[in-house]
Amino acid sequence: MTVATTAEQVAAQEAVRAFARTSNVIEDARDETGTAWRRVWSPLADLGVFGVAVPEDAGGAGGTLADLAAMLEQVGHELIPGPVVTTTIGALLCSTTGVPSSFVDAMVTGARPAAISSPQSDAVVRTGDDGRLYLTGTYPSVHGACAESLLILSAHHDAEATWVLVEPDQDDVDVTPLPGVDFASPMGRVVCRDVPVVAEIRCTHGSVDDLHVAGMVAVCSGIARKCLDIATSYAKLREQFGEKIGRFQAIKHLCGEMLCRAEQAAALAWDVASVDAEDRPLATAAAAAIALDAAVDNAKDCIQILGATGFTWEHDAHLYLRRALTLRHHAGGSGRWRLRTVERARADGGRELYVDLGEAESDRNRVREDLATVAGLPQTDRQRALADSGYLAPHLPVPYGQAASTAQQVLISQEMQRAGIERPNLIIGWWAIPTIVEAGTPKQLERFIGPTLRGDLTWCQLFSEPGAGSDLASLSTLAIRAPGGWRLNGQKVWPTHATDADWAICLARTDRDVPKHRGITYFLLDMSTPGIVVRPLRAITGEPMLNEVFLDDVFIPDDAVLGQVNDGWRLARSTLANERVEMNTGTLGAPTLNLMALSEKCDDAxxxxxxxxxxxxxxxxxxxxxxxxxxxxxxxxxxxxxxxxxxxxxxxxxxxxxxxxxxxxxxxxxxxxxxxxxxxxxxxxxxxxxxxxxxxxxxxxxxxxxx
CATH class of the missing domain: 1.20.140.10 (Butyryl-CoA Dehydrogenase, subunit A, domain 3)
Structure with missing residues (x-):
């Protein structure tokens, strides 16, 4: 997953990638003088990066913040040097706040980079006798600050927090470059002594701090992804102990954790750039709480997987770690954003996630009317009505469902929620039905699908065994041919609802002379059949949630074989993969909401x-x-x-x-x-x-x- 979701954004990322390759920007990131970024600054402006989200009437491309985030993600992936984040965000901020157009144009064209300070500041803005604003204050470390940077600085004006734009080339402004761990990211100490302010910045996209961090989060997403790419590529090639190291579970799990971080960072970076301004505070906090650390941790794990190679100056891995550390520093660390996440989430309780249903939207009135009829029925009659109308499992083909597309399934879920209808939980039936629909005979379809949907039949799953849990293909329950069917002998373990289920989906070995995956058959087992003994197992909750099931010469007729003999492994994988489309209604679930409520009384940091x-x-x-x-x-x-x-x-x-x-x-x-x-x-x-x-x-x- 990347931040890019449109063809235009993908093309923009490809343009940045091509520019980075052609310009060999990685060597600029390695240059310790801290000035090599200027070599690519003008060509980068020609690429249009700095004006992506600036309105067209202000000299920009008129794109969205999401368009900008997609390009910044690629900037991080390619480790493009210079104050790119601060200049792109600075141009966006100044283009909508009444700043003279010459300053916006200077940033968009690359004539002047921009720098943005931390929001924490003791600086003060006063109104002079001439009506102009004057700034006094010291900023220990300003992101992107260099001699020519236009300065976007935080301050207090009449006891209110504000942001102002200041020109650096004045006698009462000192910009002292600071050496950083990231050679290609300028920063500096800024001192202002009663300096005239160009303009006060009033952001229409959310707070300046939030937008600044949104840009950094997008870059961090690119860094996290690149470090994952480097590590996995190496793991596929590097050999130790006679094998590719990517075969070792330790390496797989390190790479898997890196993927988890990269996926979360990309989703959050996309979200913070896509949401409405009113939802951006929480989106930004959550994104910064995760993505800043994701970039740092992935860079560290990348070096770990590379081993001694990753610890060399010549390898690029440490350059990504340097950039990630620098961004986390300028964002104020991830800790303040974790605290802000819980504070902002308490204030609004999360938010709804919007889905554009396209053509499916035309069905809404019909679906609403149908479900209103169901909602008017007694609770005991609703399941049958939902099943008979195809609304219980709309993803199934007609006549069992409505052959609904993904968008139609979402719409139906929305309308069920609106009507106050809770979808009955078929439990294991949700696994059994799609597989029976896929492989069942006409008689099996008639016998099982409708009754299961209506709640007349319940199911349990007899897959796992004492010697076959995650390694399910090692199962040993044996099915031997008998007149008119099969005789099953063996033991199953861990099924829920086995004490009260009417039927079971059951795997058994029907051929011991072929590789283990090929000799398995999928059976539909009547749980009232003689020879079945169910023994409840008490779970750690204290409840008898689990069971073990003993099969002693249990007879299964031929018409209870699902699909072909010895084709059960394929069907079992289909069963385990079956997944209905569930509507994700919001960003926070009940357990997390309960946690936030408890945290209101907590004073432990x-x-x-x-x-x-x-x-x-x-x-x-x-x-x-x-x-x-x-x-x-x-x-x-x-x-x-x-x-x-x-x-x-x-x-x-x-x-x-x-x-x-x-x-x-x-x-x-x-x-x-x-x-x-x-x-x-x-x-x-x-x-x-x-x-x-x-x-x-x-x-x-x-x-x-x-x-």
């Missing part, structure tokens, strides 16, 4: 920091799901991204449950719903494939690391 981090993680994860939904609406097929999202979602929910207990103080160890949630969430990183196995899968399927 460490725990507040954790609360902010988890709130930002919730926002990032919701945005990843939202971006996946948008990709599905464009026709993309679901892939390993779902596994990545599960890893991140489970991790966040487990940490939220634990911090919730901590915030309750002495009450945290009392038996109650919070303790129950904490213990319950421990299953999330085990069920459906352990988090560690999923991380290896993500590294192999999304990054192409060797199996």
């Amino acid at each position: 460490v725990e507040l920091d954790k609360a902010g981090a988890l709130t930002a993680q919730a926002i990032a994860n919701s945005l990843l799901a939202h971006r996946s939904l948008l990709e599905r609406m464009r026709g993309a097929q679901p892939g390993a991204e779902a596994s990545l999202q599960k890893i991140l979602g489970v991790r966040q929910r487990q940490q939220v449950a634990e911090l919730t207990l901590q915030l309750r103080g002495f009450h945290g160890v009392s038996a109650g719903p919070e303790a129950h949630e904490f213990f319950l969430t421990r299953a999330l990183s085990i069920a459906g494939g352990s988090a560690q196995v999923l991380m290896s899968l993500v590294a192999e399927r999304m990054l192409g690391l060797p199996r």
Whole structure:
């Protein structure tokens, strides 16, 4: 995933990439004099980077902040030198605030770079007898400051925070260059002594600080992605102990974690550049809380994977670490943004995520009328009505569903929520039905689909065994041919609802003489069949949630085989991959909202920091799901991204449950719903494939690391 979502943005990124390659900008980033960036400054202006988001009537390209973010992401990816962020954001700020056009033009054309200070300042603006504004103050470290930079500085005017534009070439302005860890990012100490102000900046896009950080976040997204690219490319080629190091689980998991960070950073950078100005404060805080660290951590892990090679001056990896550290410094560190995330989220409770449904929108009135009829029924009759009308599972083909597109499914979910209709949870039925629809005979379809949708049949899953959990293909339950069917013998473990399910989807080995994946058959098992013994297992919550199931010479007729004999592994993978389109209604879920409510009474800085981090993680994860939904609406097929999202979602929910207990103080160890949630969430990183196995899968399927 990248920030770019339109063809124009992708083309703009490609233009930046081509410019960087042609100009060999990476060598400028390595130049310790700190002045090499000037070599590419004018050509970069010719490329149009500085005026991307500046209105056309102010001399810019008239693009959006999202267009600018896409280009800045590529600037980070290519490590283009110079005060690019401050100049692009400075040009945008000044173009909409009454600053004389000559200053905007100077930034857009590359004649003058811009610098932006931190919002924390003791500087003061006074109104002189001549009606002009004068600035006095000291700024220890200003991002982008050099001798020729136009200065955008924070101050207080009549006790109110403000921002002003100042020219540096005046007697009462001192700009002292400061050596930085990033040689290609100028910064300086600025002292102003009663200096005339060019103009006061009143930002119409949100706060100056938020826009400045939004630009830095976009660059950080590019850095995080580039470091991932470097590390994975190396892991595919480097050999140790006779193998490519990318085959080692330790390397796969390091790369997988880098991918998680890069994906979150890209989603957040895209979001903060795309939202309305009123939603930007929370979006910016969440983005900075995660993306700044993502760039630094990915650069560090990149060096780790490269080993001694990464520790050499000649390799580029340390240059990305230098840039990431510098950006995090100028953003004020990630800690203040974690605190700001939880504060801003408390204030507005998150926000709704908008989806443009396109042509599907024309169906809304019809769907609303249909669902109003369902909503008028008694609760006990709603499931049957939803099933018979195709609204319960609209993704299924007619007559079981409505063959609804992704956009239509979202619309139906929206209208169900509006009508106050809760979609019945078929539990394992959601897994069984699509596979039966895919491979079932006409009689099987008639026998199982309608009754399951209407709630007349319930299901459990008999896949896992004592010796076959994540390695499901190692199952040993045996199915032997018998007159008219098969005899099953073996043991299944961990299924939920096995004590009350009517039917089970069951895998058994029907051929022991072929490779393990090929000799498996998919059965539909009547749970009332003689020879089935179900023994409940008590979970760590204290409840009998799980079961073990013993199959002793259980007879299954031939008409209960789903698909072809020995083709069960393919169908099992289809079952595990089946995924309905769920509407992601907002950026924060109930557990996180509860955590924020508890944090209001918290005065522990460490725990507040954790609360902010988890709130930002919730926002990032919701945005990843939202971006996946948008990709599905464009026709993309679901892939390993779902596994990545599960890893991140489970991790966040487990940490939220634990911090919730901590915030309750002495009450945290009392038996109650919070303790129950904490213990319950421990299953999330085990069920459906352990988090560690999923991380290896993500590294192999999304990054192409060797199996």
